Amino acid sequence: MSEQDDNREESLFEAPPISEQERMVEAILFASAEPVSVRDLNNRMPHGCDAAEALVHLRKRYLGRGVNVVKVGDAFAFRTSADMSFLMKKETVETRKLSRAAIETLAIISYHQPVTRAEIEEIRGVSVSRGTLDQLLELEWIRFGRRRMSPGRPVTFIVTESFLDHFGLESARDLPGLKELRAAGLLDSRPPPGTEMAPEEGGDGDEDQSELFEE
Amino acid sequence: MSEQDDNREESLFEAPPISEQERMVEAILFASAEPVSVRDLNNRMPHGCDAAEALVHLRKRYLGRGVNVVKVGDAFAFRTSADMSFLMKKETVETRKLSRAAIETLAIISYHQPVTRAEIEEIRGVSVSRGTLDQLLELEWIRFGRRRMSPGRPVTFIVTESFLDHFGLESARDLPGLKELRAAGLLDSRPPPGTEMAPEEGGDGDEDQSELFEE
Amino acid sequence: MSSAMGEFSEESPVLGSDVSVADRIAAEALIVDVDGYEGPLDVLLTLSRTQKVDLRKISVLHLAQQYLLFIEQAKSLRIELAADYLVMAAWLTFLKSRLLLPPDPAEDGPSGEELAAHLAFQLERLQAMREAAAKLMARDRLGRDIFARGIPEHVSTIRNVTYSASLMDLMQAYARLRTKDEFRPYVMERESVLTLEQALERMRGLVGYAVEWTDISSYLPDGWGSDPAKRRSATAATFAASLELAKEGKVEIHQSETFAPILLRKRDAP
Numbered sequence: 001m002s003e004q005d006d007n008r009e010e011s012l013f014e015a016p017p018i019s020e021q022e023r024m025v026e027a028i029l030f031a032s033a034e035p036v037s038v039r040d041l042n043n044r045m046p047h048g049c050d051a052a053e054a055l056v057h058l059r060k061r062y063l064g065r066g067v068n069v070v071k072v073g074d075a076f077a078f079r080t081s082a083d084m085s086f087l088m089k090k091e092t093v094e095t096r097k098l099s100r101a102a103i104e105t106l107a108i109i110s111y112h113q114p115v116t117r118a119e120i121e122e123i124r125g126v127s128v129s130r131g132t133l134d135q136l137l138e139l140e141w142i143r144f145g146r147r148r149m150s151p152g153r154p155v156t157f158i159v160t161e162s163f164l165d166h167f168g169l170e171s172a173r174d175l176p177g178l179k180e181l182r183a184a185g186l187l188d189s190r191p192p193p194g195t196e197m198a199p200e201e202g203g204d205g206d207e208d209q210s211e212l213f214e215e
Numbered sequence: 216m217s218e219q220d221d222n223r224e225e226s227l228f229e230a231p232p233i234s235e236q237e238r239m240v241e242a243i244l245f246a247s248a249e250p251v252s253v254r255d256l257n258n259r260m261p262h263g264c265d266a267a268e269a270l271v272h273l274r275k276r277y278l279g280r281g282v283n284v285v286k287v288g289d290a291f292a293f294r295t296s297a298d299m300s301f302l303m304k305k306e307t308v309e310t311r312k313l314s315r316a317a318i319e320t321l322a323i324i325s326y327h328q329p330v331t332r333a334e335i336e337e338i339r340g341v342s343v344s345r346g347t348l349d350q351l352l353e354l355e356w357i358r359f360g361r362r363r364m365s366p367g368r369p370v371t372f373i374v375t376e377s378f379l380d381h382f383g384l385e386s387a388r389d390l391p392g393l394k395e396l397r398a399a400g401l402l403d404s405r406p407p408p409g410t411e412m413a414p415e416e417g418g419d420g421d422e423d424q425s426e427l428f429e430e
Numbered sequence: 431m432s433s434a435m436g437e438f439s440e441e442s443p444v445l446g447s448d449v450s451v452a453d454r455i456a457a458e459a460l461i462v463d464v465d466g467y468e469g470p471l472d473v474l475l476t477l478s479r480t481q482k483v484d485l486r487k488i489s490v491l492h493l494a495q496q497y498l499l500f501i502e503q504a505k506s507l508r509i510e511l512a513a514d515y516l517v518m519a520a521w522l523t524f525l526k527s528r529l530l531l532p533p534d535p536a537e538d539g540p541s542g543e544e545l546a547a548h549l550a551f552q553l554e555r556l557q558a559m560r561e562a563a564a565k566l567m568a569r570d571r572l573g574r575d576i577f578a579r580g581i582p583e584h585v586s587t588i589r590n591v592t593y594s595a596s597l598m599d600l601m602q603a604y605a606r607l608r609t610k611d612e613f614r615p616y617v618m619e620r621e622s623v624l625t626l627e628q629a630l631e632r633m634r635g636l637v638g639y640a641v642e643w644t645d646i647s648s649y650l651p652d653g654w655g656s657d658p659a660k661r662r663s664a665t666a667a668t669f670a671a672s673l674e675l676a677k678e679g680k681v682e683i684h685q686s687e688t689f690a691p692i693l694l695r696k697r698d699a700p
Contacts, residue, residue, distance in 0.1 A: 031579070066245065078581070087259055104606070246582060247582055248579050294576045339559075341514065383571070399554075
């Protein structure tokens with residue numbers, strides 16, 4: 001209080017009423033691209049103003065509002081209230097089908113785990129892109145297993161708990177075997193002889209180059 | 216009101232109290248540098264909210280404060296109060312000075328919109344350089360409007376929401392002196408004598424300024 | 431009408447030997463600045479100010495006269511004039527004659543008064559637009575007088591991409607892969623493919639002992655009989671090798687009926 005009295009004595013003009021000072025602090029904090037310190041506030045406001053006091057009023061005014069005056073280091077800024085953060089996010093849910101490359105790679109890993117990238121490639125007959133493995137890793141359906149004790153000590157891939165969860169399996173051993181697949185008719189879906197080579201191959205070649213996720 | 220009741224019936228959850236809705240609108244508007252439309256507000260707020268009603272309360276709350284809720288077209292934004300501009304030297308962004316041609320062209324577009332390039336030239340008595348229009352388009356103060364249904368289907372220009380935002384206008388109807396200009400007949404499209412058969416005549420002149428912001 | 435001319439020569443800032451120094455300076459400024467004009471209409475508007483009247487009551491005849499003198503001055507000072515200034519001069523000369531001469535009933539088109547009124551309207555409209563532009567630019571402007579939030583908080587879009595894949599997709603994919611294997615004679619997985627060359631080499635070494643009719647399936651290499659893919663490849667290669675040997679006259683082949691075992695025995699050299 002005494003400091004303010006001093007200021008008032010020094011000043012040729014009377015300082016604006018505190019309600020006006022509060023408005024000034026409000027406008028400055030709002031428009032500034034960075035948090036503003038009390039010192040900077042005082043420098044920018046007319047002589048005789050007491051930014052610290054104006055801030056006390058302003059902070060009180062914004063208590064419980066959708067935005068609050070927060071202290072950042074020794075500076076102040078407006079921030080949206082924490083309980084409003086849900087409004088600052090727009091959630092969009094997109095469901096996409098896994099690409100053929102990804103589902104095949106996943107199938108191979110689940111049936112052959114632990115399996116190296118080279119082995120996956122051998123089974124698929126085409127190379128496996130980094131993106132495909134990354135996607136499966138990101139989905140947390142596969143993870144790295146132990147390294148093979150073979151030359152080069154290649155890393156292996158295994159399926160995860162969330163993979164089992166997602167596909168409703170107790171363990172990877174529950175996956176139906178070839179015999180069961182055949183019994184279920186899944187292995188009989190062969191294209192007629194003579195037609196299977198050309199289109200299959202062609203399609204594969206294309207996919208191979210891009211290995212894009214299907215939109 | 217009945218519509219709101221309908222909404223409430225449809226909704227599984229009750230809408231938050233209006234004071235909460237006000238806080239939400241406050242948070243969303245505060246967080247954005249750009250005006251936010253009522254529609255966007257409603258989309259972002261929980262189901263059953265009435266952003267328009269919350270806005271009425273919020274605007275009242277900020278009357279006379281250092282920042283105010285302003286209307287820009289169909290959207291709303293927080294802006295510092297004009298009487299605080301003296302504090303804002305630091306925030307001022309030096310903008311490229313507009314040429315006299317650009318300023319006049321902008322004024323003609325805003326008062327005569329939708330207006331064709333030929334009409335702008337007719338009013339100014341000189342040709343409008345491509346650069347002038349480009350500059351205004353780049354500033355996003357004008358944009359292309361509908362084509363005229365006259366021969367050659369010339370493109371028209373209209374002002375944008377950023378234009379309104381920049382000049383602090385709620386709508387193009389609030390342009391300074393618009394009424395007087397219209398009353399004085401200075402916004403009529405009056406073809407030179409001897410060219411009464413000009414296709415533009417008739418309805419078009421009256422429609423000027425009313426087609427605003429129709430998409 | 432003639433009085434307008436007289437009035438003009440007294441007041442004109444652009445012409446006359448008896449004009450004041452200030453007027454002369456003003457006139458020269460006008461001319462030297464011709465590049466600064468935004469076209470003929472702008473010049474006319476500037477000239478009209480010397481009349482100090484409401485634009486609606488302006489003497490267009492007087493104005494036309496001023497403009498034509500302005501053009502002459504500019505020409506005498508060898509200032510390059512854009513074509514539209516000259517077009518306006520020609521049009522104003524025409525307008526002047528229409529205004530001065532009594533209307534010719536035989537002539538079509540708008541009267542001098544109509545043309546003059548339109549020119550006055552154009553000037554008034556341009557003036558109005560200039561004033562409006564000034565008012566517009568003088569408004570409290572965003573980024574100069576009024577400010578937006580300095581630290582906008584961006585709305586983060588959280589894209590939740592869920593990938594759909596069912597157990598069936600997984601099994602079908604696996605089945606597809608395995609099925610493809612069985613049908614891929616071109617497959618480069620060498621260990622499950624027995625080439626004709628390999629089979630032939632093996633057969634050449636063995637047929638010497640085939641005195642009795644022997645099922646060619648017994649010639650499959652060890653370990654190639656159980657895996658269907660390998661068995662198929664080995665059988666095909668062995669059969670092809672047998673045909674090759676038969677062609678060479680080294681073996682005989684016999685099959686008693688369709689799908690019966692294919693038998694082979696050594697053929698004695700002729």
